[in-house]
Amino acid sequence: MFSPNTLYAFDAIVAILGLALLSRFIAARRKGPFPPGPKGWPFMGNALDMPTSHHWKIFSQWSERWGDIVYVTVFGQPMVILNSLDHATELLERRSALYSDRPQMTSIGKIAGWDQIVVLTPYGAQFREHRRLLSRYIGSHSAITKFAPVLEHEVTKLIMRIIRQPKALDQQLRRMAAAVILNVTYGYEMTEDEDPLVEIVDTAVTHFSELSTPGARLADMFPVLEHVPAWLPGAGWKRRAFAAARDTSAMVEVPYAMVRERMASGTAIPSFVSSNLEGDPSSEQQYMVKTTASVMYAGGADTTVSTLHSFFLAMTCYPEVQKKAQMEIDNIIGNDRLPTLGDRESLPYVNAVCSELHRWNPAAPLGVTHRLVQDDTYLNFVLPKGTLVTANAWHILHDPANYKDPFVFNPDRFVKSHGEEPEMDPRKVMFGFGRRICAGKHFADASVFLTCATILATLDISKAVENGVVNEPIINYGNGTVR
């Protein structure tokens, strides 16, 4: 039986939810015309149409019926899916002053604290300061060259580990991505075995990836649910968000405190954090530095690992591509040294392999959702303030209008030859758009190139054979903001 307290709490929640629904319903009755989309039900709108997994594929199918700009509402929350580069560029890039906010997410954002970390920070002063710090440190090709020694060192270690333990590939890729980013961000050198700091940051990032799909939680639709007591049956999401908050705090504070201590004892290795704490920074500056630092791992680790997994998968499934890339390396670099970042320009086919990885299976197929800050009109359609806007990168990168045979892994599409122009560079899409474009895109590009080139120069990748039987890989990507 429920106690009277529980029943009062239920009454209060039903009343709050009713009011929230009513206000959403009134808002949803705003006059259009809105872009086309599936017809919804009163109050709940398109809640039943919303996919529960592989959203990018369902959103892609919607475009066949509704066109490249699709409008839905979920309990009065307007959402727009952009299935073409033109729409994404016009709204998220050219009108980026209006479209650069992030969804206000109660669970992962407000309660778990991710709204303080740049990826979910609302558009405003804190966001601008975060971006300024990141841009100064990793915002250009030339800035990245100073990280070449760390990258080259960690990639060589990766090769040695893969040779020793090829079956632990996932673990090795994660280690490498983590080691590079933690070194660049905090001057941290990972221990050989299970690393305590990686454990801390990985746990926090896993919460983010799982809880940040827009609409995944009712509380993100109805921020009033934030006031629901965590002990109530059905409020498991809130208990999870509290657990995530502890992990977010550890991710921000633990490595930062380590750098402070090392700086005090004169043993700090130069890093993003140490370079921004020289002199006598105010407590506000310190806060900005530590919240910005934590996003480098959050934004960079899983995305890079996902892309490298795609690399191994592609090389397994397309041995002729692997051979061609290896031949280019042999011809240009030879056998007496490993590739470096400086070789990038002279390895067009290896570069094309990297581009094709980003196109074939983008790490973040829906990017990260933007939010519109005021009413707007576009192509005679009304887009209400607060609309969540998602560019479906996966669809754009698999649209036959943009790419010939889009499901085939074919790096040649990016090589200019026989008078044919290369197809569109996927980087125009898969790093996102406008003022929210990936802050680590140069870093990501450099580390993916160097890792792939070094692996091609040293290893052969092929299908596993067990008991004389060839294992055919199953291509099946998971869910989440980053796959």
Ligand code: HEM
């Ligand atoms: C292959 C690797 C990567 C991919 C595919 C990728 C992709 C993305 C995408 C799609 C976004 C959202 C853009 C938008 O909202 O329009 C993003 C944001 C972001 N990325 Fe990356 N990323 C990668 C690597 C990195 C790395 C290595 C770092 C840092 C070292 C990084 C830092 C960030 C940050 C800080 C944001 C948030 C930007 C903001 O909200 O203003 N990313 N990334």
